[in-house]
Amino acid sequence: MKNKILDVIIIGAGPIGIACALECKKRNWNYLVIEKGALTNSLFNYPLNMTFFSSSEKLEIDNIPFISNNPKPTRNEALEYYRRVTTSNNLNINLYEEVKTITKTNKYFEIATNKNNYSAKQVIIATGFYDIPNLLNVPGEELPKVFHYYKEAHPFTLQNIAVVGASNSSVDAALEIYRKGGNVTMIVRGETIGERVKYWVRPDILNRIDEGSIKAYFNSEITSIDTDFIEIKTPEGNKKLPNDYVVALTGYQPNFKFLEHVGIKFSEDEKHIPTYNPDTMESNVEGLYLAGVICGGMETHKWFIENSRIHAKLIAEDIASKN
Template sequence: MKDVLIIGGGPIGIACALECKKRNWNYLIIEKGALTNSLFNYPKNMTFFSTSEKLEIDDIPFISKNPKPNRDEALEYYRRVATSNNININLFETVTTISKEHNYFKVSTDKHEYETKKIILATGFYDIPNLLNIPGEDLPKVTHYYKEAHPYAMQDIVVVGASNSSVDAALEIYRKGGNVTMIIRGEAIGERVKYWVRPDIINRIKEGSINAYFNSEITEIKTKELTFKSPEGLKTIPNDFVIALTGYKPNFDLLNQIGIALSNDDKKLPEYDKDTMETNIQGVYLAGVICGGMETHKWFIENSRIHAKQIAKHIESTLAV
């Protein structure tokens, strides 16, 4: 019987594990991918918005050679935190079912079954993309993730979206020799785009180096072209690859399976106590980005790392009873 089972091995899951370790609880992290799987799947050249001290967990120093750390530095930091503290974690193991049995929970994965007194869900939101739901989206040329620019050199590329990830992809691919077109549902580049990058993309669009269609949506993707709806009507352009960076969403199926209440609007906000992070299901806690439901821009490592201490404090009071 585990005291605490943590689902998700990202930075916040690791922070929760460190709090469990301090209290000598019998805990385990279950992570369906690699350690900090979401960070691992970020673009190779990604730079964080925050400085390194805001990404630290448990007051363990994060030393970066850059004013703002990049993906590789973050992977190295969280890996060293996990390994030097010998956290208990099972990687590449996927939770399939969770059920409550009297005063404990049964958790089944694709490899094992567990019993635990408490569950912390720190599953993030990066694993399930928001689909366009249009003909041709299942073609091999379409991806909802961006890793690096090299494969797109000398190709006709459409980048969908105007967020940080879309802008970074468009600029990198343009500078590696790709012919980039951005198709953007809104009327402008997103206001939350990193302040040192936003002027760059706006200027590249103004000078015509990157094509951009605002207030537009793709209607169909074909092997060598795509069609989109614009204020000027339907347009068809040559196309080799589509990078649809339209955002991601939490695993709501898992939340529903446990019985966690969600708001009835498009935000799908999960119900939890903001002081203890406990959900409407006693003994189940939320930590990190998953707290925001579809509002995935509200929680980051910087402002959710405190969740670990909040949860541990409450669990400590209940386990002592």
Template structure:
């Protein structure tokens, strides 16, 4: 494929990537969005029955109304909303195309993908952090019975399930599997269920643990995963639990290697926050911008759709200084 010359190339077709595309449309810039998966791929991979913490108006982009049946929309309603925004505005998005490399050459970027090559004056990275799970790093984690993503409860009916984690995703999975007939044990490294768990869900999981419907081991970690059981380190010592599946929902992280290869620098501490100007969202690489939750590095609870959707307008305003 021959090189395609662009004003702006956007990587990631999530809500923030879509918001960036809308800003390019308004200014008649020549742009394309490159997405390695489906449209809003991270949302697509959320659990089927997930309900957002935020209300629908906080998930809106560019003041386009998001109408949902209830104040807090579901995954399916969000998929429909962002799909309609994309198709109604005829946004230029290439799906199932993966960016392999970004290289700055003088005053433009060379971008190589799985389907071609592009040259762009500006690049926006809005890839989120949902692609790379935080691993347990224990023996047996590579067994087919171990999952780092959760979709639905039905496959786990009548099975012994260990859910690892204490965040919204872990709690939602534990409760749903329990109600679909699974025997659920939740294993938590800390001493309690996370404080960020949705306020209408947290009492539910605490009551299920209190009554014994869901077993819970706090200040505990899985040490080894076997075909028929797991070994767990608890404050009282090691225990062996029967187990059919492990659902390790211990969080995710951005693709730091991809960002490093593009020339982006990071903070030296464990937060690993990428270097960018919060007044323009431009990284330490001139002309290369960051948008959305990826700006938080390992602080994955810092940015969400509702507080990072403004990044699109900030970036566009800054790019107006150098783009026609």
């Protein structure tokens, strides 16, 4: 396959990357999806017991039905759905292959990975934002007791756990660890639990905090992490708390450096939104398209599966119009 000129290369095999592949296949284009991890790698790395905020029909792609046992599907159900969509449609996907560079020549894009080199007329980047965590940037954050991803509660049973953040992921982790026997303290920079927290979960965490089952420090932040304790700054002054593990779920961001190396420009404000045409999803680099949550820059709550599914069709229609 080396140096064969493809019609489209899609980078990222998440739900939106899969949706883009389906659009390519419908048009009989010669395409390839390249994914550095597992299929739907971000979903795979979600907590084992996670439940989506969206209902199953809003997670469907290409009108392929997604049937779940409950109104809100689970992580495992989503993995099964996207896996079946991929295999039943025989989509052309290379997993565990990482794109290193994308270079635009006069006519084509040259894509170099850790395994091969490719040429393509168009490139779609649908890489999401789950790979790079927002760091606390405090002393001790490099210790092995600090986690920026959360999988399950069992390892934290009978331990002193600090959960940093007040988003859906932080609240889910705090409640699950508490119910599995962990001693949970939440460190929250804001005044209260986030308003975006799932409506059926938010009353639960507020009640656990009110009754004292979960301790919460609001308007507070960690200032340092040590082997057996953490230090935090609160409105009542600095405090030193016994601690075994820190679960810092403070959000994630796209790989901006990768996009910059491709030549994509960004807004100059703190949102750092990449430049693209919302009608076609084409970036400022001709022939290079953006799809999915990566389009939001630092506004990682702007795009979801349910409202970015349309990106695949917009891109395919624009490519078809040019060809």
